[in-house]
Amino acid sequence: MTSDPQTIAVMVLERIRTVIGPFSRKAVVALHEPDFSDTRAAELVQDCINTGWVSTAGRWVEVFERELSAATGASHVVAVANGTVALRLALNLVGVGPGDEVLMPPISFVATANAAAHLGAIPHFVDIEPESLGLSPQALRIRLEELAERRGSTVINCQSGRRIAAILPVHVFGMPAEIEPILAIARAWELPVIEDAAEALGSWRGGTHCGLFGSVGTLSFNGNKLITTGGGGALLTHDEALAQRARHLSTTAKLPHPWEFQHDAVGWNDRLPNLNAALGVAQLEVLASRLERKRLLQERYREAFRGLEGVELLEAPAGCRVNHWLATLRFTAEDVALASRQRLALLERAHAEGLLLRPVWQPLSTLPMYREAPAGPLDRALEAAERLINLPSSPQLLISHG
The missing domain is CATH 3.40.640.10 (Type I PLP-dependent aspartate aminotransferase-like (Major domain))
Incomplete structure (x- = not known):
């Protein structure tokens, strides 16, 4: 499979569409939106x-x-x-x-x-x-x-x-x-x-x-x-x-x-x-149904990304029940710099097409007010920040897009 960032971005977006349906600059899909339609x-x-x-x-x-x-x-x-x-x-x-x-x-x-x-x-x-x-x-x-x-x-x-x-x-x-x-x-x-x-x-x-x-x-x-x-x-x-x-x-x-x-x-x-x-x-009052919809959304993402080289969907640790608040992809290229370029290409293309994907937060240790704070080696954290991206995760996506 090609490692070209633009090619991977296109393939990831195609798979996201199979899960949540169409999106565009006139019909933007955000990361996680509030919804009160099923509540009192x-x-x-x-x-x-x-x-x-x-x-x-x-x-x-x-x-x-x-x-x-x-x-x-x-x-x-x-x-x-x-x-x-x-x-x-x-x-x-x-x-x-x-x-x-x-x-x-x-x-x-x-x-x-x-x-x-x-x-x-x-x-x-x-x-x-x-x-x-x-x-x-x-x-x-x-x-x-x-x-x-x-x-x-x-x-x-x-x-x-x-x-x-x-x-x-x-x-x-x-x-x-x-x-x-x-x-x-x-x-x-x-x-x-x-x-x-x-x-x-x-x-x-x-x-x-x-x-x-x-x-x-x-x-x-x-x-x-x-x-x-x-x-x-x-x-x-x-x-x-x-x-x-x-x-x-x-x-x-x-x-x-x-x-x-x-x-x-x-x-x-x-x-x-x-x-x-x-x-x-x-x-x-509707927490249980929302958690179930989140679980089903994670299942659909899992199926959509199965077999796609270069990315992996983060899953619940063993022995845990997870609310799947934000479905998360990790770019797996051995070269961290390449993974970072792939992620950036996906972010740019997605936002241009009306899909508001989000990178993980900038590591707190790199923010100006905390750069001088004490810290041990942070290799895994700094690398994760270059590889991770959050996918649309609103539970109502399963209702609006079936």
Whole structure:
């Protein structure tokens, strides 16, 4: 088979059309679009308007948290304004503060690093493993053994002199990271684990939902997620004390009183408004059908790309149930530079034809504000960033295109 980038781009687009149907500059197909056509969203939002409960108080916030608990198995759920503040609050709950380092992978949305930076902490980047694209347990172990030292109950980076305060794995594109060995390393070093499960609602490793392995996990309900509340996020935990603290700090640390404004800590105004929660409740009612449509869409992509040399469809790690948030292709040419040119040719041709494919995020370690952050060898992450591309993944594509 030819390795010519333009030829491969044409063949990939032909196969995408067999899955999602036609697209053009007049009929653009986006990556992952919100859809309320199969929900009671209008009815529940109208209830908020009719009753006047549109802000952070209101019954739909409680219902949303309760339904998320049922869907994930979390003992406690705290709904907040977006996924970034969920991560920032989660890190704060386990004691991350100014000058601390947080170990994390560089392949993630920028919010993962920003959440630490918002607390005055410093991202410390560790390489990924290729199957799930998540934090590599082996790279994590080597990195800690190379530079970390325990001083009493504190883990110190001997190179920087700063405290290492937490480990922050990411479940990329909804694929569960290799979390069990990460937890074992965390226990050995007595470090808390905060899971960025922003994209992983409906994804499980074994019998545990993503976000419920560590101390706290976080979800996002941004407009491009499987379930959207416009903006929105949530903390998941089995720890009642952490949940109570999260609820308190996310409501400006206000003490209950009929009329007095008493606050006992520096808190944030982070709670999810009732209007947004109503959107979430309406979509959680159809979560199972959306997950099934996503599974079928992945199957169709698998069949379409079967036998096409030069690309491979990323699949769920063994023993996992995955929400298939974003179907992802990897260009497999041995030469990374060639794979990068092939990917660029596909992006250019696709966007010119009305198909809004997306490359993986630029590695966080290469962004200007994080270039000087501590990091181990990042060979796999930097290579993955040149090879990966996301395909149209809206569950309603199966309805609109059959």
